[in-house]
Amino acid sequence: xxxxxxxxxxxxxxxxxxxxxxxxxxxxxxxxxxxxxxxxxxxxxxxxxxxxxxxxxxxxxxxxxxxxxxxxxxxxxxxxxxxxxxxxxxxxxxxxxxxxxxxxxxxxxxxxxxxxxxxxxxxxxxxxxxxxxxxxxxxxxxxxxxxxxxxxxxxxxxxxxxxxxxxxxxxxxxxxxxxxxxxxxxxxxxxxxxxxxxxxxxxxxxxxxxxxxxxxxxxxxxxxxxxxxxxxxxxxxxxxxxxxxxxxxxxxxxxxxxxxxxxxxxxxxxxxxxxxxxxxx
Ligand code: PAF
Numbered sequence: 099x100x101x102x103x104x105x106x107x108x109x110x111x112x113x114x115x116x117x118x119x120x121x122x123x124x125x126x127x128x129x130x131x132x133x134x135x136x137x138x139x140x141x142x143x144x145x146x147x148x149x150x151x152x153x154x155x156x157x158x159x160x161x162x163x164x165x166x167x168x169x170x171x172x173x174x175x176x177x178x179x180x181x182x183x184x185x186x187x188x189x190x191x192x193x194x195x196x197x198x199x200x201x202x203x204x205x206x207x208x209x210x211x212x213x214x215x216x217x218x219x220x221x222x223x224x225x226x227x228x229x230x231x232x233x234x235x236x237x238x239x240x241x242x243x244x245x246x247x248x249x250x251x252x253x254x255x256x257x258x259x260x261x262x263x264x265x266x267x268x269x270x271x272x273x274x275x276x277x278x279x280x281x282x283x284x285x286x287x288x289x290x291x292x293x294x295x296x297x298x299x300x301x302x303x304x305x306x307x308x309x310x311x312x313x314x315x316x317x318x319x320x321x322x323x324x325x326x327x328x329x330x331x332x333x334x335x336x337x338x339x340x341x342x343x344x345x346x347x348x349x350x351x352x353x354x355x356x357x358x359x360x361x362x363x364x365x366x367x368x369x370x371x372x373x374x375x376x377x378x379x
Pocket of ligand 1: 126127128154156159226229230248251
C-alpha cells in the first residue's frame with residue numbers, strides 16, 4: 099500500500115494506474131476508521147481496479163475549533179486496517195496544501211447545503227463540497243463511495259457532481275448494522291448497556307415506516323406515528339424526523355407517493371444518533 103503525503107505523490111501514483119488502463123475507486127474519510135468505512139472500501143474493490151482512500155480531517159466542515167481539535171485520530175490503526183483490506187494507495191495531505199495561503203474558492207450546493215441538517219450546522223456542507231471537489235480534482239477517480247447513513251451529504255455530493263458535470267460515478271453504500279439493527283457509528287461506544295438497548299428504537303421506527311408505506315400515509319401521519327413510537331421509549335428524545343423527497347430533499351406534503359427519505363435524529367443519553375431509510379409506497 100502506497101502512503102502519499104503530497105498532491106504530486108498521489109497524482110503520480112494514480113497516473114501509473116491510468117497508464118495500465120486501470121479504473122480508480124475512491125473512498126473519502128476523515129480517519130478513525132470503523133466497519134462502516136471498511137464497507138466503503140469493500141464496495142470500492144467491487145467496482146474499481148484500484149482503491150484509493152483519503153484521510154483528511156477537513157477543517158472547513160467544523161463549526162467550532164474545539165470540535166476540530168477533539169476529532170479522534172489514530173493513523174497507525176487506520177493504516178493497518180486499510181492494509182488488511184488490500185487498499186492500493188492512501189492520501190494523507192497536510193491542510194496547507196489543500197487550503198493554500200489566501201485560498202478563497204468555495205463550492206456550494208446553495209439550496210441543499212442550507213436545509214435540514216445544514217440549518218443547524220451552517221457552513222458544514224459547503225466545507226464538505228469544497229474539500230470533496232478539491233480531492234476529486236486531485237485524484238480524478240472513476241467512482242467515489244459515500245455512506246447512505248449521512249444521507250444529506252450523499253445527496254449534496256451527487257448534486258455537486260451533476261451540476262459541475264464531473265465524470266465521476268457516486269456510489270451510495272448501505273449503512274452497516276449490528277445484528278440487532280443498530281446502525282454502526284463510532285458514537286455507539288458512548289452508550290451504556292441500557293442506552294444501547296434504547297437505541298434500537300431508531301431502526302424499529304424506520305421498520306415501522308417501511309411497513310406502513312404501501313398504505314401511502316400522509317407525511318404528517320407518518321411523522322406523528324414515528325414521534326409516538328419514540329416518545330413511548332424511555333430515555334429516547336426525538337430531535338428530528340425529516341420526511342423528504344429522496345433525491346432533491348424537497349419537503350413533501352400529503353400522502354407519500356414516490357421514493358421518500360426518512361431522516362431521524364434521536365438523543366439517547368450523551369449521544370445524538372442518526373439513521374435513515376428510503377421508503378417507496
Ligand atoms: O463523511 C466524511 O467523513 C466527510 O464529510 C468527508 C466526505 C470525508 C469530507 O471531509
